[in-house]
Amino acid sequence: MRRVALLLPLLAALLALPGCGDRNLILTVDLLSFLAPADRTVPYGPIPPGVTGADVDVASQEVNLLEGLGDAVDVESASLRIGVRFENQTGSATGSLRIYIAPGDSADPFGVPPLANLPVTLAPNDTTRVETEIDSSPELAAALTQSRAKIGVRISFDTTGSVAPLQGVETSEELVAIVVTKRSM
Amino acid sequence: MSPTTFGFRAASAALFISVLSLAGTPAGAQVLDARRLGMGGVTLSDNGGGTSNVAFRAVPRGEATGSIPLPIGLIQFATDVPTFDPNDSTFNVYEIMNLAMSPPLTLRLGGPDEASGDVSIYVAQDSLRIDLQDVRRVVPKESMRTGGVSHLFAVGKSFGPAFVQFGPLVHVRNTFDLSPELRAALRDAVPFTDNTRYGLSDEARAQAALSFQAGVALRAAYVPGPREEETTDPRRSGATALYLGGAPKLLWGLAYGDARGVGGLTTGDTLFGNNTSVAFDAVSRTRHAAIGSDGGSGLGYGSDVGAVLYWNNFELGLGLNDLGSRIRWSTVVRQYVYDDSTNDFVTTTLARDEKYTSRIPVTTTLSAAKRFGATTVAADVVDDDLSTKIHAGAEHWVGRVAVRAGGYRDANRIWQATGGAGIRFGGVGLDLAVATNSRNIEEARSTELSASLTLY
Numbered sequence: 001m002r003r004v005a006l007l008l009p010l011l012a013a014l015l016a017l018p019g020c021g022d023r024n025l026i027l028t029v030d031l032l033s034f035l036a037p038a039d040r041t042v043p044y045g046p047i048p049p050g051v052t053g054a055d056v057d058v059a060s061q062e063v064n065l066l067e068g069l070g071d072a073v074d075v076e077s078a079s080l081r082i083g084v085r086f087e088n089q090t091g092s093a094t095g096s097l098r099i100y101i102a103p104g105d106s107a108d109p110f111g112v113p114p115l116a117n118l119p120v121t122l123a124p125n126d127t128t129r130v131e132t133e134i135d136s137s138p139e140l141a142a143a144l145t146q147s148r149a150k151i152g153v154r155i156s157f158d159t160t161g162s163v164a165p166l167q168g169v170e171t172s173e174e175l176v177a178i179v180v181t182k183r184s185m
Numbered sequence: 186m187s188p189t190t191f192g193f194r195a196a197s198a199a200l201f202i203s204v205l206s207l208a209g210t211p212a213g214a215q216v217l218d219a220r221r222l223g224m225g226g227v228t229l230s231d232n233g234g235g236t237s238n239v240a241f242r243a244v245p246r247g248e249a250t251g252s253i254p255l256p257i258g259l260i261q262f263a264t265d266v267p268t269f270d271p272n273d274s275t276f277n278v279y280e281i282m283n284l285a286m287s288p289p290l291t292l293r294l295g296g297p298d299e300a301s302g303d304v305s306i307y308v309a310q311d312s313l314r315i316d317l318q319d320v321r322r323v324v325p326k327e328s329m330r331t332g333g334v335s336h337l338f339a340v341g342k343s344f345g346p347a348f349v350q351f352g353p354l355v356h357v358r359n360t361f362d363l364s365p366e367l368r369a370a371l372r373d374a375v376p377f378t379d380n381t382r383y384g385l386s387d388e389a390r391a392q393a394a395l396s397f398q399a400g401v402a403l404r405a406a407y408v409p410g411p412r413e414e415e416t417t418d419p420r421r422s423g424a425t426a427l428y429l430g431g432a433p434k435l436l437w438g439l440a441y442g443d444a445r446g447v448g449g450l451t452t453g454d455t456l457f458g459n460n461t462s463v464a465f466d467a468v469s470r471t472r473h474a475a476i477g478s479d480g481g482s483g484l485g486y487g488s489d490v491g492a493v494l495y496w497n498n499f500e501l502g503l504g505l506n507d508l509g510s511r512i513r514w515s516t517v518v519r520q521y522v523y524d525d526s527t528n529d530f531v532t533t534t535l536a537r538d539e540k541y542t543s544r545i546p547v548t549t550t551l552s553a554a555k556r557f558g559a560t561t562v563a564a565d566v567v568d569d570d571l572s573t574k575i576h577a578g579a580e581h582w583v584g585r586v587a588v589r590a591g592g593y594r595d596a597n598r599i600w601q602a603t604g605g606a607g608i609r610f611g612g613v614g615l616d617l618a619v620a621t622n623s624r625n626i627e628e629a630r631s632t633e634l635s636a637s638l639t640l641y
Contacts, residue, residue, distance in 0.1 A: 030309035034457070 024076065025181045031151060032175040035059050044155065045167030049091065051159045058153040058170060060109055076180040078141035080115070083131040083174030084153075088122040091166030093157045095120045097130050100152035101143040109152030115139055120155065124164065131174070141179065151175075215624060217254035217290055219637040223605025223618035224578025225591020227563045228552050230493060230500060231420065236336065237550040237567070238504025239430035240491035243346065243402035245418055248641050249614075254290065255636040262289035279323060279626055287624035287631075294619065296631025297322075311455050313377040315370060322627045324372040325363070330571050332358035333596075334507060334548060336396065346403040354396045354436065356545050358571065359389045364449065379456060384449025392441040392483075392543055394512060400432020400489070410497075419495040420556055426495040431488065438483025438512040441543055442473040448523070467523035467530075472541060474514040480538065485512030487545060500554040500563075510545035546570035559583070572596040578603065585609045589618070599623045599630070607639065614639040 032040065039059045047054045084097055098114035106112070115137060118130050134140060143149040153175075159166045216222040221232045228234035231247030267280045302319030317324065334356045341350025367383040369375040377383065410423030419426040446469030453463060474480030487510025493502035518536040523529075546569055554563035564577035578591020587607040594600050605618030618635045625631060 024303045026303055026305045028305065028307045030307070030312070033309035033311065 027177075027179045027181070029177045029179070030175070031061075031177055032172055035061055035172065035175075039172075041169060041171045043167075043169050044157070045089075045091070046165035047091070047093070047157055047159050047167070048165050049159050049162040051157070054157040054159065054166075056155045056157070056170070057110070058155060058172060060150065060152045062104060062150045074182045075141040076182055077136050078138075078177065078179045079136065080134040080140055081131075081174055081176040081178070082116060082118070082133070083129065083172075085171045085173055086120065086122055086128045086130070086168055087171070088124065088126050088128065088166070088168035090124055090168070091122075091159060091162040091164040092124060093120075093122045093159045093162055093166045095122070095155060095157040098154045098156065099134075100150075100154065101140055102150045102152070103143070104149050106150055109150035110154060114154075122157075122166065122168065129173075140177070215287060215290070215622075216620075217256075217635060217637060218252040219254075219605055219616035219618040219635040220249070220252065220580075220587075220589070220607055220614075220639055222603055222620050222635050223589030223591065223607070223616065224561075224563060224580055225576045225593045225603050226620075227554075227576040227578045227591060227593075228550055228565045228567070229554055229561075229563055230502065230552075234502075234550075234552065236339075237506065237548070238491035238493060238502045238552070239400060239432050239489045239506075240402055240428045240493045240502065240504065242343075242348065242430055243404055243428040244420075244493060247418060247420055249639050251640040253638040253640070255638065256290040257634070257636050258289040258291045258293065261292055283625045286626065287622070287633075292634040292636075294632040294634055296625070297627060297629040308457070310457050311379065313456050314374060315377075316374040317371060321372050321374070322629070324368065325361070326368075326372070328360060328362040330358070330360045332356070332390075332571060333569060334545060336506075339396075341398075346401050347399070348402070348432070349397075349399045351395060351397045354394045354545065355392075357391045358546075359387065361385070361387045367449070377452060377456060379452050379454055382449050382451040384447060386445075386447040388443075388445045390443040390543075392512065392545075393439045394436040394483070394485070395439065396434045396436055396487075398432050398434040398489070400430065402428065402430035402432075402491075405429045420500060420554075421498055423497055424495060425497075428493045430491045432490075433486065433488045434510070436483075436485040436487055436510065436512050436545075438474070438476075438485060438514060438543075440473075440475040441480075441483060441512070441514050441516065441541075442471070442475075444469055444471045446470075446521075465523060465525050467521075469521045470518065470535075471521070472516045472518045472539075474516045474541075479517040480515040483512040483514040483543070485510065485542075487511065498556045500552070500556075502550070502552040504550040504552075506548045506550075507545040508547055510547075511542050512545070513540065513542045515539070516541045572598070587614075587616075595623060597623055597628050599628065601630075605635075609639075609641060612641050614641060 042058045044056045082099060097118040097120050099116040100109040100112060101115050102109040102112045116132060116134050118132055120130055122128055153172065155170060157166060216226045218233055228237050230241040230244045231249055233252055235241045268276050269281065270276055304320060305316040307314045337353045337355060339350045339352030341348055364384040366381055367385060370377055370383060404426060406427040408425040412422045413424065416422050448467030451464045474483060476482040488508050489506045490508055491504035493500065515538045518539055520533045520535055521530045524531050548569045550565060550567050552565035554561060559582040561580045567574045574594055574596060576593040578589060580587055580589045585608055589605045591603045592600060601621040603618060603620035605616060607614050607616035616637050616639055621630050621632050623630055
């Protein structure tokens, strides 16, 4: 497990610095930076035509960012910015990009309902960018203030309309969590 | 009541007194006598400087016999009382801290806004940047030292040249420092870097005692001046006079505590890379004793000595308070070491009943004044273990009205300006003073109006 957990209790002490009250601690975490380069760019396929529900797990990462903050802060809001690029080479597909946040003691992050479910449409020799921002998600706030959480990214393809095997490269370009807290002490 | 409970209460009381005394310490330097403040806060034999030079007790009283502060700032405070409830949306810890550093006894005319605003933290695997925004101002630019020696509420009685008095004595000192790297990261929002240690250190000491003092202040030499028939006041008669004072004191120590700690974190090759990416270290050593508890009370001795010379309406005074003041304690010494592997502190009692002698630092006051006609020009230098402060000012009377101006260099080595005026109605005078100060956590300049009555 990464040592982020040990550093952030120190950062929690900074909550005293704004003077409390209506001042906020705004924590911006670049989750993407914690993924290995091999997890940021993932080739998919070839997936034969006529397949439904072909899952590609892009990333499954445990992060531990807010340990120590949970007792010290009230989370006002939590949001997540997502940006993914598909450089599709052959075939076509529809599908979905799903973001999962699960408790840290889960076997994997994919056992809970997805936090985001974004439609994806891919065409041959085409680049598609999917991006969204999840605002004010209680699930995200709850997950990120636990001692541990697991984040997963899964793409599910449907190639029933394709005439050629689906193949390409997926690149995660942005995965940023923004947590706004107030001190609860 | 068990000894432990009593000791805890005694230690708590000592701590409480210590906190209360911070505002009145030389570092706090809030002068409530508007006459004195208008003259830059200078210490003289006839403006309440008796506590800084024991020899002043022997000098005949001047025209002014006393001062009654008028806490006009309380009116302003009552109309805008800050909340002390941390859960309240308007709670501002800096406002409360500034209130402790500068009690609202004077009217605040201007100054910096209270520090507030959001704190932003950006975290990535190999990046950490903390932007305190408005709060950056409260991160000290250099080592932050606070404290001083206070003699509170002394009660005494004079018997001719001799006198006895007793009262609480409180000494508080704290030195807090950040490593240059941590200061830059917090004050200038410089991103944290790999393979770097970010550290801080703190050294704190507090002790409280009851002082029982018996002394003598007398005129050692006297040559009448040319205006002796008009006045017997050596300040204005032109007399040559030497006054000396000395007062040994018995110190009954109530509580003592000190702590020296260093801590920090050292980043690895990658800020958030792996299990060894950040290493924490912290060690603190404490020593304490308290009446009714560990070590019990302490016992010590000390003294105040002083001299003041008059010549041709020139006044030169030298006072040394707490000369040789020491208290012997029986202390408990503990060490706390942070174990990075277990994420816990390991406490070790290094010694019990270890003899330790604490020192009350000497406060030296060198003062000089010249009075000619309706004008007084004065200056002093006050040196203690934390700082050397300089005060200078002048007063000029035109009929029943006095105008004053001055300046001083405070405990933080920041020069401040003062000015004021007074009017006398028979035996009572009303004085007002406007002065700048930096008695706030940001050490930013503020302006205050002080008012007091002078008894003639």
